Amino acid sequence: MAENDDQADQKPAGKSGGGVMGLAILAMGSLAAAFATVYMLTPATASENTNLAACAPGDTHLTPASHLVGADRSYVELPEILITIGSEPASRYLKLRLSVVTSKDKVNSVRDAEPVLVDAFVNYLRSVELSDFENPAFYTDMRAQLSRRAELVLGGAVADGVLITEFLLR
Numbered sequence: 001m002a003e004n005d006d007q008a009d010q011k012p013a014g015k016s017g018g019g020v021m022g023l024a025i026l027a028m029g030s031l032a033a034a035f036a037t038v039y040m041l042t043p044a045t046a047s048e049n050t051n052l053a054a055c056a057p058g059d060t061h062l063t064p065a066s067h068l069v070g071a072d073r074s075y076v077e078l079p080e081i082l083i084t085i086g087s088e089p090a091s092r093y094l095k096l097r098l099s100v101v102t103s104k105d106k107v108n109s110v111r112d113a114e115p116v117l118v119d120a121f122v123n124y125l126r127s128v129e130l131s132d133f134e135n136p137a138f139y140t141d142m143r144a145q146l147s148r149r150a151e152l153v154l155g156g157a158v159a160d161g162v163l164i165t166e167f168l169l170r
Contacts, residue, residue: 075099075163076110083122085169086130094125094133097166100150106158113154120149133169 081096098121100110110117124145132138143164150159 072103073160074102074104074107076102076107077165078114078118078121080166081118081122081125083125085128085133092130093170095166095168095170096121096125096164098146099163099165100154101160101163102154102158103160106154109158110154116153117150120153121146124149 077097077099081094081098083094083096085092085094100117102110128142143162146162146164147159150162153159
């Protein structure tokens, strides 16, 4: 009889853990944690940031583009600029088309200075790092730098700004 009591006290060896139900609960908990992490840590969308930055009250460095448009304005398109970006040979490149804004009577001055303008733009663009292009705020600075170089080459009375008509970073 003692042997029967020992066998009755012992439970059959079975699986330990939660089985399928435990795995389902673990999966649901993981999904909930992943969703919460992404939802809580994701910043505002780019369009919201752009609108807030563009419309910030008291922002004095923003200038209206009205000087770029008008009946007396002309747009001189420069040849396509194609340069490699970064230190690795030919891994990434930038294709850029630019137009210089000028008055109608100064178009020939811009056309005569095209090679010098392209050289000034290429020298600047070669100094830009790939990480700069990943920053959305950089593009405003890049346009300002290109406009500044056009003013240095042509003079402030000739160049009224630079328009980026094609931009491809690959």
